[in-house]
Amino acid sequence: MSEALQHTDEWFEEFYERNYKLVYRLCFTYMKNRAEAEDCTEDVFVKVLTGNFVFNHETHEKKWLTVTSINLCKDRPKHWWKKQVTSIDEANEIPEENAAPIDETLEVVKKLPTKYKDVIYLYYYMDYKTEEIAAMLNKPPSTVRNHLREARELLRRQIGGFEQ
Amino acid sequence: MSDNTIRKAIDSVESENGAKERMYRNIIKKARQAALEEEPVEQKKKAALFVRYALPAAVCLCLLVIGVARFAYESTPVQAGRGICSGRQSFCGGGKRRRL
Numbered sequence: 001m002s003e004a005l006q007h008t009d010e011w012f013e014e015f016y017e018r019n020y021k022l023v024y025r026l027c028f029t030y031m032k033n034r035a036e037a038e039d040c041t042e043d044v045f046v047k048v049l050t051g052n053f054v055f056n057h058e059t060h061e062k063k064w065l066t067v068t069s070i071n072l073c074k075d076r077p078k079h080w081w082k083k084q085v086t087s088i089d090e091a092n093e094i095p096e097e098n099a100a101p102i103d104e105t106l107e108v109v110k111k112l113p114t115k116y117k118d119v120i121y122l123y124y125y126m127d128y129k130t131e132e133i134a135a136m137l138n139k140p141p142s143t144v145r146n147h148l149r150e151a152r153e154l155l156r157r158q159i160g161g162f163e164q
Numbered sequence: 165m166s167d168n169t170i171r172k173a174i175d176s177v178e179s180e181n182g183a184k185e186r187m188y189r190n191i192i193k194k195a196r197q198a199a200l201e202e203e204p205v206e207q208k209k210k211a212a213l214f215v216r217y218a219l220p221a222a223v224c225l226c227l228l229v230i231g232v233a234r235f236a237y238e239s240t241p242v243q244a245g246r247g248i249c250s251g252r253q254s255f256c257g258g259g260k261r262r263r264l
Binding site: 042 | 169170171173174175176177179183184188192194195198199
């Protein structure tokens, strides 16, 4: 317990302040609603607290948070209980969620298959190069480039023209 | 549509009012719970490892010992006929098999 609590100091507050928007936005892109995005964001930071990770620099920190968030978001719907049950909180959340308008482009990105969402997010939002994305996702660079091309094609069809 | 459109779309995502503080509180709470549960998890892991590796190894060892003992017993030379054991037959294994 003491180990976990060691991080609840100024360092963690600063760390949270610095990164919570990034993690929340990423989780929201992957999850169905705000409640799930919040849950997922919490899990990412709990992992930081309980794992005693040491980040060498800000780039390392952001990379770790991005990969961890993506992995947690992907793992989450695998829980059979999640598939079967909608909690009362979530059920209450749905009308609220529908009431708040979401950007049209974001809506389309959210509906993309996960493999395309990964590359679109990392390439266009986080500005990583295809080689870096390949290393982060454990995929060959050529696969990443193919996914990017296919994702652009999908977006072009659904939204309109897409400049390289 | 340019790649800036995606950036702007994702940047437009903002958490609800008070969500930041709520999440922070939940994180601390979850981390405490995780730390409290850490010890039993370790014990469970040890028990699982024991069942997975030590138990089968012990069973294999027992079977090996029984097998070797049985083999050694069966391959012990026996003398047929009479002579060594005199007296009641039941003392000599019914007279069928006599160990030297």
